[in-house]
Amino acid sequence: xxxxxxxxxxxxxxxxxxxxxxxxxxxxxxxxxxxxxxxxxxxxxxxxxxxxxxxxxxxxxxxxxxxxxxxxxxxxxxxxxxxxxxxxxxxxxxxxxxxxxxxxxxxxxxxxxxxxxxxxxxxxxxxxxxxxxxxxxxxxxxxxxxxxxxxxxxxxxxxxxxxxxxxxxxxxxxxxxxxxxxxxxxxxxxxxxxxxxxxxxxxxxxxxxxxxxxxxxxxxxxxxxxxxxxxxxxxxxxxxxxxxxxxxxxxxxxxxxxxxxxxxxxxxxxxxxxxxxxxxxxxxxxxxxxxxxxxxxxxxxxxxxxxxxxxxxxxxx
Numbered sequence: 001x002x003x004x005x006x007x008x009x010x011x012x013x014x015x016x017x018x019x020x021x022x023x024x025x026x027x028x029x030x031x032x033x034x035x036x037x038x039x040x041x042x043x044x045x046x047x048x049x050x051x052x053x054x055x056x057x058x059x060x061x062x063x064x065x066x067x068x069x070x071x072x073x074x075x076x077x078x079x080x081x082x083x084x085x086x087x088x089x090x091x092x093x094x095x096x097x098x099x100x101x102x103x104x105x106x107x108x109x110x111x112x113x114x115x116x117x118x119x120x121x122x123x124x125x126x127x128x129x130x131x132x133x134x135x136x137x138x139x140x141x142x143x144x145x146x147x148x149x150x151x152x153x154x155x156x157x158x159x160x161x162x163x164x165x166x167x168x169x170x171x172x173x174x175x176x177x178x179x180x181x182x183x184x185x186x187x188x189x190x191x192x193x194x195x196x197x198x199x200x201x202x203x204x205x206x207x208x209x210x211x212x213x214x215x216x217x218x219x220x221x222x223x224x225x226x227x228x229x230x231x232x233x234x235x236x237x238x239x240x241x242x243x244x245x246x247x248x249x250x251x252x253x254x255x256x257x258x259x260x261x262x263x264x265x266x267x268x269x270x271x272x273x274x275x276x277x278x279x280x281x282x283x284x285x286x287x288x289x290x291x292x293x294x295x296x297x298x299x300x301x302x303x304x305x306x307x308x309x310x311x312x313x314x315x316x317x
Contacts, residue, residue, distance in 0.1 A: 049077050058130050060090070108270065140276050160208060177200045
């Protein structure tokens with residue numbers, strides 16, 4: 001199977017730009033005039049999909065709202081294809097509220113380009129993304145890790161009634177979660193995806209969770225009930241995580257969980273960097289926290305115009 005390789009700075013970069021407005025296509029194309037790039041364009045998502053199925057590209061830039069096929073549908077089709085399923089894709093949008101960012105984050109975009117954008121630096125940012133320097137070591141701040149583990153302890157103790165035991169952290173290079181039910185939560189700052197956080201549990205944990213919610217004589221659990229039950233638990237985890245992060249002055253945006261259930265489920269973290277795994281023992285069942293970041297998450301002040309409530313764990317950006 002042919003997959004795009006990392007471009008060499010000395011060879012032309014092939015870029016596909018998709019937008020239904022000719023002026024935007026021309027403007028985006030002009031950004032790469034002196035960047036040693038070969039630019040091809042498509043005026044709708046269907047045409048872009050055809051082009052992506054017949055040729056490799058080093059980067060794809062697509063508008064969000066288009067007739068016939070919008071940007072998210074285009075990305076979804078490209079990600080299931082053969083030629084460009086690993087190609088960095090950049091989404092152009094003038095609407096990036098929290099709901100949109102959460103949805104976009106699940107599609108594996110390299111970055112979000114906000115309208116109106118500056119033509120002076122847009123090409124530089126994209127070229128820097130696809131021709132990456134040697135990978136720097138990712139720092140997993142111990143305070144950030146503690147926030148994640150404390151949030152998980154709070155939620156698991158609430159649901160199961162006993163204090164969970166946190167195990168020794170380890171590193172894995174496989175970005176897929178492994179377990180029976182997983183909730184993957186995107187971590188963002190403004191429009192930048194910083195990584196993801198997940199909670200994965202085994203089958204016995206799900207059975208114990210069902211007993212704690214429905215009692216010993218509760219109904220048999222099917223996949224839909226398990227997804228709803230563990231999804232609600234992960235929603236509570238998001239709230240607790242916001243509380244602990246805000247107390248430590250980490251002001252980031254956290255998406256709603258993406259839930260999967262089943263013996264052979266596949267859900268991947270948002271970065272290809274090594275994944276930090278923290279095992280948790282809950283009585284006779286097991287859970288795992290996983291953290292995968294694109295770089296160090298830094299402390300700071302709330303963004304201008306942000307409001308916060310530590311008690312509720314609610315942050316508005």
